[in-house]
Amino acid sequence: MKILKFGGTSVGSVDGIRAVLEIVGKSKTSGERPLVVLSAMSGITNLLAYLAEEAAEGRDFVQGLQEIEGRHFTVVKQLIPVKCQNPVLTKLKIFFNELEDLLQGVCSLRELSLQSRDLILSYGERCSTFLVSKAAEQQFSESLFVDGTQLIRTDSHFGGAHVNQALSEQLIRAFVAANPGRLLFVTGFIASSEQERVTTLGRGGSDYTAAIIGSAIDAEAIEIWTDVDGMLTADPRIVKKAFSLPILSYTEAMELSYFGAKVIYPPTMVPAFLKEIPIVIRNTFNQDFVGTTIQHDGGKAALPIKGISSIPTISVINLVGSGMVGRAGFSGRLFTLLAREQINVVLITQSSSEHSITFAIHPADALRAKSLIESEFELELKANKLSNPEIENGLSVLAIVGENMKQTPGMSGRLFHALGRNGINVRAIAQGSSEYNISVIIAQTDLAKALNAVHDAFFAQLNKTLHVFNVGTGNIGSTLFRQIQEQYGFLLDNNDIEIKIIGLSNSRRMLFNADGIDLATWEVQLHESGEPADLDTFVARMMQMNLPNCVFVDNTASEQPVRYYETIFRSNISIVTCNKIANSGKYSQYQTLKDTARRHGVDFFYETNVGAGLPIVRVLRDLMMSGDRIIRVEAILSGTISYIFNNFNGTASFHDVVQTAQRLGYTEPDPRDDLKGTDFMRKMLILARDAGYKLEPEDVQLGAILPEACIQAASVGEFYDELKAADAYFDDLKAKAQRENKVLRYIGKLEAGQVSIALELVDANHPFFALSGSDNIISFTTERYKERPLVVKGPGAGAEVTAAGVFADLVNVGA
Numbered sequence: 001m002k003i004l005k006f007g008g009t010s011v012g013s014v015d016g017i018r019a020v021l022e023i024v025g026k027s028k029t030s031g032e033r034p035l036v037v038l039s040a041m042s043g044i045t046n047l048l049a050y051l052a053e054e055a056a057e058g059r060d061f062v063q064g065l066q067e068i069e070g071r072h073f074t075v076v077k078q079l080i081p082v083k084c085q086n087p088v089l090t091k092l093k094i095f096f097n098e099l100e101d102l103l104q105g106v107c108s109l110r111e112l113s114l115q116s117r118d119l120i121l122s123y124g125e126r127c128s129t130f131l132v133s134k135a136a137e138q139q140f141s142e143s144l145f146v147d148g149t150q151l152i153r154t155d156s157h158f159g160g161a162h163v164n165q166a167l168s169e170q171l172i173r174a175f176v177a178a179n180p181g182r183l184l185f186v187t188g189f190i191a192s193s194e195q196e197r198v199t200t201l202g203r204g205g206s207d208y209t210a211a212i213i214g215s216a217i218d219a220e221a222i223e224i225w226t227d228v229d230g231m232l233t234a235d236p237r238i239v240k241k242a243f244s245l246p247i248l249s250y251t252e253a254m255e256l257s258y259f260g261a262k263v264i265y266p267p268t269m270v271p272a273f274l275k276e277i278p279i280v281i282r283n284t285f286n287q288d289f290v291g292t293t294i295q296h297d298g299g300k301a302a303l304p305i306k307g308i309s310s311i312p313t314i315s316v317i318n319l320v321g322s323g324m325v326g327r328a329g330f331s332g333r334l335f336t337l338l339a340r341e342q343i344n345v346v347l348i349t350q351s352s353s354e355h356s357i358t359f360a361i362h363p364a365d366a367l368r369a370k371s372l373i374e375s376e377f378e379l380e381l382k383a384n385k386l387s388n389p390e391i392e393n394g395l396s397v398l399a400i401v402g403e404n405m406k407q408t409p410g411m412s413g414r415l416f417h418a419l420g421r422n423g424i425n426v427r428a429i430a431q432g433s434s435e436y437n438i439s440v441i442i443a444q445t446d447l448a449k450a451l452n453a454v455h456d457a458f459f460a461q462l463n464k465t466l467h468v469f470n471v472g473t474g475n476i477g478s479t480l481f482r483q484i485q486e487q488y489g490f491l492l493d494n495n496d497i498e499i500k501i502i503g504l505s506n507s508r509r510m511l512f513n514a515d516g517i518d519l520a521t522w523e524v525q526l527h528e529s530g531e532p533a534d535l536d537t538f539v540a541r542m543m544q545m546n547l548p549n550c551v552f553v554d555n556t557a558s559e560q561p562v563r564y565y566e567t568i569f570r571s572n573i574s575i576v577t578c579n580k581i582a583n584s585g586k587y588s589q590y591q592t593l594k595d596t597a598r599r600h601g602v603d604f605f606y607e608t609n610v611g612a613g614l615p616i617v618r619v620l621r622d623l624m625m626s627g628d629r630i631i632r633v634e635a636i637l638s639g640t641i642s643y644i645f646n647n648f649n650g651t652a653s654f655h656d657v658v659q660t661a662q663r664l665g666y667t668e669p670d671p672r673d674d675l676k677g678t679d680f681m682r683k684m685l686i687l688a689r690d691a692g693y694k695l696e697p698e699d700v701q702l703g704a705i706l707p708e709a710c711i712q713a714a715s716v717g718e719f720y721d722e723l724k725a726a727d728a729y730f731d732d733l734k735a736k737a738q739r740e741n742k743v744l745r746y747i748g749k750l751e752a753g754q755v756s757i758a759l760e761l762v763d764a765n766h767p768f769f770a771l772s773g774s775d776n777i778i779s780f781t782t783e784r785y786k787e788r789p790l791v792v793k794g795p796g797a798g799a800e801v802t803a804a805g806v807f808a809d810l811v812n813v814g815a
Ligand SMILES: NC(=O)C1=CN([C@@H]2O[C@H](COP(=O)(O)OP(=O)(O)OC[C@H]3O[C@@H](n4cnc5c(N)ncnc54)[C@H](O)[C@@H]3O)[C@@H](O)[C@H]2O)C=CC1
Pocket: 471, 472, 473, 474, 475, 476, 477, 505, 506, 507, 508, 533, 535, 555, 556, 557, 558, 560, 561, 578, 579, 580, 608, 609, 612, 639, 665, 666, 667, 668, 669, 796, 797, 798, 799, 802
């Protein structure tokens, strides 16, 4: 036989009950011989408890009773044909009349004993089970309503009675044997005492009924039908990527539930555990889904970690005392005291020096625990052998659970790496001696982030979700968004990486969406539902959201975002930037940013600072890290100037060619930055610094390509005017080059710690002669590349290649 137990949500609506009957039908057809256990309709038990309290206070309960009646009658009218409704409605009416009498009695006496409360609550299961059994009768004429009080015997501990297992098993077996061929619908949760008074079985009572009956009749399985897809790897309301576990051991189910998973309440399952009857958790509203099987050897399944659970609100008490804590007998006294006072200790850690004990309890118990300790250890406190117990609030427990953990090295390493990388401070650690769980205490404000980060670390179904906050939506920013949108599916399918833009801002407006901004319509959304831009708020909001794998992307050319970099790193958020300002300002700033990122274990990627998407920063870093030494660097690193010299060879004037370069997206937002050499200077400075030289911007010898009047131009408009006026000057330059069969090249050099940039005329023998378009070229002469330098060459400006470089940096964050 198989036990099918349906919870309140399954019997709480017409659709639910239809699904219940369908499941029972399928079970019958497949020859399983089901026995059905039912809870009260969802919400009814709470409502009954509330009405009982109201009645005891002399307040009105009639309206509430009508609501209960109404819910049941509605279901009868929809599920049972009219001609069969009368006897069902009559019986239910009898139940409700009894209930009304009881509540009236409570009201008259102004007294609600646990015994009367149990009796009142029992009507929840009685009504739902009777109703469902009658609806079932329409299809299965052998259906029989069974009042659980007939089958389960308890003591008289009302409100949570203790079951007389042996007697109950006898009653159950006898009843089942006396009713062969009947389809039994048994009320969950309720039982009776030896004096035949109605009792209830406490929390998870209907599951308990199912386990007791299952154990008595040696059921082949107990199916717990609820409204979720079994037990999940984590709370799906917090961890969107949580998924259902196919199989678990009893111990794992216990541990997971102890730390918060509410699908079943394992103590109620003990009778089934003892007989090794599998428990299957299934979803009434998703019947095709296999659910979770909890069985004796379920821990052997592949995953070392089965789930991550948590207790969101916990308090911690610290006890410190060199003269006391750690002495034999101290912990014994402490924890006996707490046990005697029914204070549940969630976890305990003791420092290795044994001078302190930290234990976690429920916040409601914290003050009481403190004063109990103070009186128990009064003498020790007076003698300063122990300092006053300190309470810490605002904490949570996170636990990873799995039976295979003890055979798998590195589990705690993985846990702490995930927490550390995301800047989550661990307040205390406990590993159960069984090694079925490792628990950490962290700040409550970090819980959601920690659950997600740890989930990502252990369940690498999806490698990572990057949560991106992007400033700058111009040429590069908007191209990046398009590229991410186009590549989203590929990254998800092939690299298990998901990129979500959670916040974006330009200098006018900003927009947030915790679920990720739809990149197909970001512009419209920013315009219609964005708010006025404010970088302070943008950064603060990013920090408050406290998301794992968080990245700040700077696609501006402004120094404003740079001011936040250090704070951002301190919040364990990585930065990807194509903005060169941070790395090319004062050396001390460059150094501080690098150090801060490193200390906080986050990434600072700026490949596009030099040569746009070309791999230059990365190549230099690899050379340096592998112990090579830079002897000389020669480079053309201005895409704009490269483009200009490569195209200033026909009829177009110099000033027209500059304008075309700007239109093609090669120039800085302010093209004077390119033509004055500032942009090139920044790149050379960044390279020199990455090569180990402590240089300031003014250390770079910068040769000009512009006449003085152009350099002095006060605005972009004026600059173009001056360029136009200097047409003759540039034509002369061009003519000179052509006469000598040379080309104009603006070349940067780094040698012996000196950086210079100068305009040169080079002939066909020079390696930089043959360039086209916006090409950059860089040649590294190093100890290892001494005979022939390592050369990188290709387009070094433009929105597509730059955005692609930012994109590549982004997907490498946390890699
Ligand atoms: N064009 C290229 O080939 C390359 C460009 N870069 C760098 O890319 C960066 C962006 O260049 P473009 O996209 O061409 O510039 P752009 O002028 O088209 O866009 C800049 C964006 O930054 C926003 N912005 C400016 N100040 C802001 C602030 N305080 N807060 C929020 N947003 C702000 C603007 O509203 C605009 O959306 C520059 O730093 C440039 O050096 C780097 C390598 C190559």
